[in-house]
Amino acid sequence: MLSLALAGFAGFMETAGNLVMGAYHYGYHYGYGYGGGYLSYLIFMLPALLLGLWAQAKVSTTFNKYNKINNSRGMTGAEAARMVLDQNGLSYVRIEHVNGKLTDHYDPRDNVIRLSSAVHDSTSIGAIGVACHEAGHAVQHAEEYTPIRIRSAIIPVCNFGSALGPILIVIGCLFAGNKFGLTLAFAGILLYSLVALFQLVTLPVEFDASARALKVLGNSAMFADQDYKGAKKVLSAAAMTYVAALVTTVLQILYYVMVIFGSRRND
Ligand SMILES: [Zn+2]
16 A cells, blocks of 8 residues: 555665665764664664564464464355444445455545455455444544545645655765755655654554544454454454554664764764
């Protein structure tokens, strides 16, 4: 979805930035400040790297498990999402098929929930968990849930920051010997911080959509206890990937700040 696209582009630019900063660092400041280039970057990012790997592994194992267990009602993902929508008076929101894997999303422009085949037609616990989560996003939009309004409002500036921030950091580091370079690099960091802001506002949006889904699935008159527990595990695992993304970005920003402060101190 949006956040993934944002992370993808930022990741690409970040690699370019590290190449330049690593080279710069090795060339002029090795042994000073936070010197060590790639090695120090890797060590610094290790907690985020491990958290990210752990979250990904958790998502894979949890989804693999609960995509094979049928829910007690034999309800498909599409039917479960329909139920959540109708219970919240959102009969006008449509549900469609979408190609691909893990492509499930709610599109507020068209008022449509698009579910992948693995979710749309599946009667697994994993499928109803994901489908109800997406329906939760539709309810958030209908209720004008505050964090989702904030997120929608800041998307343009965050996209701008994720695109321009790393470029300014790279150029700034090339001229880090003078004030112009430092100013440019700091401006780049500030812009790149918008990515962290976006990821931070994403957390309540994602947690709340899952909470709305689980509220419906926790209705014991409708679903068995194991449906609720399984869906909760699936949605919690998915939420951890958003936390890992935020931690990664925050550590990247801290690293950039340290490198630039380090270079200033040595100049
Ligand atoms: Zn979501």
